Amino acid sequence: MDGSRGTEVEPRNGDVAGSHAAAEAEAAWVALVERDIDRWSATESAALRAGMDSEEFVVAEFAAELGDAPSVAEMPTGVGLASALDVVPLGHVDAHELGDVVAGWERLIAWAQARQAAAAAELTSREEMRAGEGHGRNSLHPVPVTASELCLTWPWTKPQAQRVVDQGVQLRDVFPAVHRALLEGRIDTRRAKIITDVLRGHEAALVERILAAVLPHVHAWTSVKVGRVVRRLLHELAPESMKERREKARKDRTVWMEPDADGMAWLHAYLTAEEAAAIMAALTAATSGDAQPDHNAADADHDAADHNAQPNDNADHNAQPDQATADHAAHPDQATAGHAAAGPPPTAAQQGRSAGERRADALAAMAWASLTSGRLGGTGCAECGSAFGEPLARAHGRAVTVNVTVPWSTLLGLDEQPGELDGYGPIDADTARRLAAAGVWRWIGTDPAGGWALDYGRTRYTPPQDLVDYVLLRDRECRMPGCHQPAYRCEIDHRIPYPEGPTSACNCSALCRSCHLQKHHAGWSVEQVAPGTQRWTSPTGRTQTVTLPRIAPAAHAGPGPDSEPDPPPDPPPGAPFDERVAPLDDIPPF
Template structure:
């Protein structure tokens, strides 16, 4: 991720290789500045990495403009042909495919993307050319909006694009899906019904005697299945030498091949695998109260997956197996916690996880339900155990925070400021529960 929520002081930030507008001349400047890498400081190396990323985005945007021009010339045969006897038209994808060493199909997709980036998605291409959005995320915008008409695509783009430069690929993907659900709820529900009808299981051959078992399920079923499998794996105990991933894989294979039958642990005639915690698997679904009551079809959120259509959220909420978080669509404040089928943690921990939703490290989307709660100011000697000093962090980022040179500060608005060992600063905000 680059061009994210880098903090700025009261004055304009000092110009570095990481914030200079990309151009052909900037490419020469980068080449000159990095000619002797050993002479650069750690911070300068990070800035150079960002600079090259921005330059690559600029080059991709310029290439997209060239491809769009080539594609448009081949669109109706009315403008310049290759020669008097060879009009472009249908040969465009073949020509570009051969030139770039890609398949004809890939070239067709590339040309279609660049045409749209020169049309309704031109604001997205402008961000790419400014080096503020990488090609991977630009392609994501094209892919997610490919089936939408220009009017709807423009509306989704307008809603999502301002925050795009500061988001990872996964965060931008979630924002795009959420915006599509909000602006086209009927179409989203229809697409979900069609996709649900395609649920299936498949197997793909791999290397070294391995294979992949693949399942297409509804998002709630997939999330719940994985959570339950994880509980079973952890229930095998700390003495089991296998990693958690290996345990999950072995348990899945044992259950599906009949080597292990899951039965009541109280039964005396079987050896049962007991989950680390009892009860049904926990998944968290954020549902605006107006959507739950059917007043609107605002997008909902399955934590750990992303936006889901309102009809699917209502279907989940109707089943008392699921935990529900009801939110105020005006203020984003958590109003009530469902408690019917899952024993909750302490009220304070529950509040922190509901507030943060995911790990508070920049770019991390691990659900807060599986994260650790960390004291920003260490409890020993003088940190307090309260809402103003607790955040959700996944184990990896919890460990990173404790390393020398890393600093975190939780502000009054619960925005978390990270300072890296090279002095770069980034900020993550608490989850906004409002409908967007």
């Protein structure tokens, strides 16, 4: 009806059609939005439904997650803090709040690691992890057995997984108050580990007394201060106990290498304080002469102080219980007389070295001299037999040495394929050729067609024990998943136990003592699914396929992940054990 005239107006057909079309278009748009909204990000979807743009919604969502807390710094650890941190509008909060956000993530990490520790500790109590407990071997204790299982759930190495499990058991059984502090985010795992490592093995009453004094303040202390305070309290409250602890700790001294980038590596040593000081003094004295100022000295000292608060958790020195080692650490009362060789005179490239470089070169010179003479101290003569100092250890019937793998084509200068340094990894072709020419290194030639071991030699003698040498050179390290123990420290395992299985290269593998015991007594099994490829099955039925790495690039293979053959797919979890390789009579050492 037209109100101005009091008459009704009939709609025209075109207007009706247009309104219907508009309604249909709107309905189609709504349907399209409803259909596609789940494909958008959660923030975009929620913002659309709330009638806000994305930035407005993120700010509002963060405020809602905070609730009554003025900042994330005031929120307790847990799922609520995780939700708030997850929606922080980083571009819309001030610098002060951003600092609280960074610290909040650290508290949340501590909470998550406390939960992880509890789960790892609980796993050690399950029946599958205790199959070998009655054999009385440290390697069959539930902690290392559980660590082996966890290597199949996450790409940890054995030492990394064992540290997770061991810390979980300690927090659950011995240090529940420290576990609560970690769960509440008042300390991180670094400070928690310092406390548990220093106090481990002391009387419960003493531990409780020290924790009562330390835990109320530890949230504000650095890891360095935590270590100093706890150790000082121990010396003050239990001086006699600390003497006994020192003698016990001396038995854990060790040295290990940690590969780094650019052809470099870290050499770590866990020694008595006076031995470490003596080594540093000797290295410093060996660097006498004009040296360039060491501009990194202050930073190095600062890092060392922080590092000394706790051993390096990232280094895989594989210092596992009852595991054989060729290392020899000298007791102060049993030091052997001798003088390290000074090494060759400095070249032009060595002039102008910093103090740190000179100390590193002096340490390397000691090792070169010892390898040349075959005796610790490097004063012996390999030709006439006259020698002073302690002879270097042997493994598998030969002197311990370092293998450098060099493709024939690289050795002849036809290409620049990288070499392989045992215990480290790839090295550049020039370095590989230089080391292969040195008499104290053993070089291994490889077949360019496939990259497998073809021949090996050493300038000083012909290697015996062909089968053992072949297995050690082929495997390079322990074959069990997660373990990287060097092959020369391993035992030779019959995959199918002798006499059912032959003593042959295809049936023999390198396994370290710990993994060898677990294979036979802790419910593990292994089958060979292809040449060079083994499938391991854990006590819980998890499986992982391990393929031998080529020790040199194949001639037909280009760079990248496709240069090695893909292993056969793993069966689904819960696959039955391989009955052919159930633990029988091949008890190490074989």
